[in-house]
Amino acid sequence: MTSVLLYEDNRQLRESIGQMLTYSDDYVLLGSFANALDAEAQVRELNPSVILMDIEMPGGVNGIEATRRIRAFDQETPIIMLTVFDDNENVLDAVFAGATGYLLKKHLAERLFDAIEDVLTGGAPMSPNVARMVITSMHKYARTQEDLFELTTREKEILMALAQGAGYKQIAAKYFISIDTVRTHIKNIYQKMQVHSQLEAVAKGREAGIL
Amino acid sequence: MTSVLLYEDNRQLRESIGQMLTYSDDYVLLGSFANALDAEAQVRELNPSVILMDIEMPGGVNGIEATRRIRAFDQETPIIMLTVFDDNENVLDAVFAGATGYLLKKHLAERLFDAIEDVLTGGAPMSPNVARMVITSMHKYARTQEDLFELTTREKEILMALAQGAGYKQIAAKYFISIDTVRTHIKNIYQKMQVHSQLEAVAKGREAGIL
DNA sequence: CGCAAAATCACATTTTTAGGGGATGGCCTC
DNA sequence: GAGGCCATCCCCTAAAAATGTGATTTTGCG
Structure with a gap:
C-alpha cells in the first residue's frame, strides 16, 4: 500500500489526481493541499511513501521551496514534481532542491502510476529533455580542465x-x-x-x- | 543519415553492433575500434554524429578516460556509454567525464537505436537506477544547508x-x-x-x- | 651515467592577517 | 527611551603569509 501526499493549487487537477489514486487499491491519498505552507508539519505527521508536488504554486512557498524545506529534515521520501513546463529552468532548480523525479502535467494520466513506481523502486522519472539538462549541468561540475597550470x-x-x-x-x-x-x-x-x-x-x- | 563511431574491445559485440548499424539504412558505421588509444584523432577525423563507447576497455585508456579526452575538445558530439554494470560507480564517473547517456549491454539489441535517437534529439538515455544516482549526487552539490552560522x-x-x-x-x-x-x-x-x-x-x- | 626537473631546506624582509581592545551612529523592538 | 544588534571605524601587537635569493638532495628518463 503506497501512501501519497499531494500539493497542487489547481482544484480540478487536485481532485482528479485524488480520484485516480483512490480508484486504485494500491494507493491511498493521505492528504491533498492547495499550498505548501505547512508542508513540513504535514509530511512529518502523515509520513507518506511518496510526495507529489506542484512546482508552480502561489502563496509564497512554491514547490521548489517546499521541497527544499522537506529535504532539510527528510532525505528519503521521494518527491515527484508536477509541472506544465518541460525545459523550464525551474526543473533544474527542483532537482537541486532535492526532487527525486518529475512528471509533466500533460502526461499525468498515463504516467502517474509509472512515475510513482519508478521512484519507489529506486528510479528517477524524467523527460529526456530534462535528463539531458541534468547531465549537462553535471558536466560543469566535473569539467576537469586540463592542468592549465602544470602544477607538479x-x-x-x-x-x-x-x-x-x-x-x-x-x-x-x-x-x-x-x-x-x-x-x-x-x-x-x-x-x-x-x-x-x-x-x-x-x-x-x-x-x-x-x- | 547518422554516422556512428564505435569503441568496444569485445570482438563479437563489436561486430554485432556493426552489423546492426549496417543493416539499417539510416545509419553508417564510420569505424569500430577495440581500444580508445587514438580516440581523439579518430573523432577529429571522422566527425561522427554519435559515439558509442565501452566503459570497460583494456589498454590504459578506458572508456571514461577516452570520454574525458574527447570532451576536452568536443562538447557537442553525444557519447553513449556501453556497460555491463548498472549500479557501477563508473557510470557516475562516466557522466562526470562527459557522457551524454548510456546503455546496458544486455539491452543493446532492443534499445540501441532508441538510445541513439534519444541523444540526437536532445535526450539522455539512462536506466532508472542511474538516473537516481545522478539525481542523488546532484543533491550533494545543492545542499543549501541553512545558515548554520547565523552570519549577517x-x-x-x-x-x-x-x-x-x-x-x-x-x-x-x-x-x-x-x-x-x-x-x-x-x-x-x-x-x-x-x-x-x-x-x-x-x-x-x-x-x-x-x- | 648524467642531466633536468622536482623536491627539499635556509635566511631575510615586507606585507597581510589574526586577535585583542574600545567607540560611534542607526535601526528595531520591547 | 533603554537595550540589543548591526555596521562602521580606530589602535596596537603578534603571528602568518608573501617575496626574494640561494643551495642541496632526490628522482625520473634517455
Whole structure:
C-alpha cells in the first residue's frame, strides 16, 4: 500500500489526481493541499511513501521551496514534481532542491502510476529533455580542465591542503617537510598560477577544476 | 543519415553492433575500434554524429578516460556509454567525464537505436537506477544547508568575496568601507564559524553549503 | 651515467592577517 | 527611551603569509 501526499493549487487537477489514486487499491491519498505552507508539519505527521508536488504554486512557498524545506529534515521520501513546463529552468532548480523525479502535467494520466513506481523502486522519472539538462549541468561540475597550470604532484597536494583550510604549519606537519619547503612550493604555485595569495590560488584552482 | 563511431574491445559485440548499424539504412558505421588509444584523432577525423563507447576497455585508456579526452575538445558530439554494470560507480564517473547517456549491454539489441535517437534529439538515455544516482549526487552539490552560522548579510557578502580570492584591501574597496571595518567583520565571522583563517572560513563555508 | 626537473631546506624582509581592545551612529523592538 | 544588534571605524601587537635569493638532495628518463 503506497501512501501519497499531494500539493497542487489547481482544484480540478487536485481532485482528479485524488480520484485516480483512490480508484486504485494500491494507493491511498493521505492528504491533498492547495499550498505548501505547512508542508513540513504535514509530511512529518502523515509520513507518506511518496510526495507529489506542484512546482508552480502561489502563496509564497512554491514547490521548489517546499521541497527544499522537506529535504532539510527528510532525505528519503521521494518527491515527484508536477509541472506544465518541460525545459523550464525551474526543473533544474527542483532537482537541486532535492526532487527525486518529475512528471509533466500533460502526461499525468498515463504516467502517474509509472512515475510513482519508478521512484519507489529506486528510479528517477524524467523527460529526456530534462535528463539531458541534468547531465549537462553535471558536466560543469566535473569539467576537469586540463592542468592549465602544470602544477607538479606535490604542488597539487599542497594546493588541495590549502583549499581545505590548512596553514603552512599544518601542511608541513602533514607531509613531514619543513615550513620553508612549504613556502617554496607555495611560491612556485603562485608563480605558475599567477596569483598572490592562498585565497586566490584556491579560488582560481577551483574555477579551473583542479581540486 | 547518422554516422556512428564505435569503441568496444569485445570482438563479437563489436561486430554485432556493426552489423546492426549496417543493416539499417539510416545509419553508417564510420569505424569500430577495440581500444580508445587514438580516440581523439579518430573523432577529429571522422566527425561522427554519435559515439558509442565501452566503459570497460583494456589498454590504459578506458572508456571514461577516452570520454574525458574527447570532451576536452568536443562538447557537442553525444557519447553513449556501453556497460555491463548498472549500479557501477563508473557510470557516475562516466557522466562526470562527459557522457551524454548510456546503455546496458544486455539491452543493446532492443534499445540501441532508441538510445541513439534519444541523444540526437536532445535526450539522455539512462536506466532508472542511474538516473537516481545522478539525481542523488546532484543533491550533494545543492545542499543549501541553512545558515548554520547565523552570519549577517554583510558578513556573508564578505565571506563570499574572500572565497573569490579577495584580500582585505580589495574587499574594503569593493564595498566602500575601511579596512578596519573589514577586519571587524572578518573577526566576527571567525568567531561565529569557529575558525582562525580565511582559508578555514572559506573551506568550512563551502562544506556547509553557504557560497 | 648524467642531466633536468622536482623536491627539499635556509635566511631575510615586507606585507597581510589574526586577535585583542574600545567607540560611534542607526535601526528595531520591547 | 533603554537595550540589543548591526555596521562602521580606530589602535596596537603578534603571528602568518608573501617575496626574494640561494643551495642541496632526490628522482625520473634517455
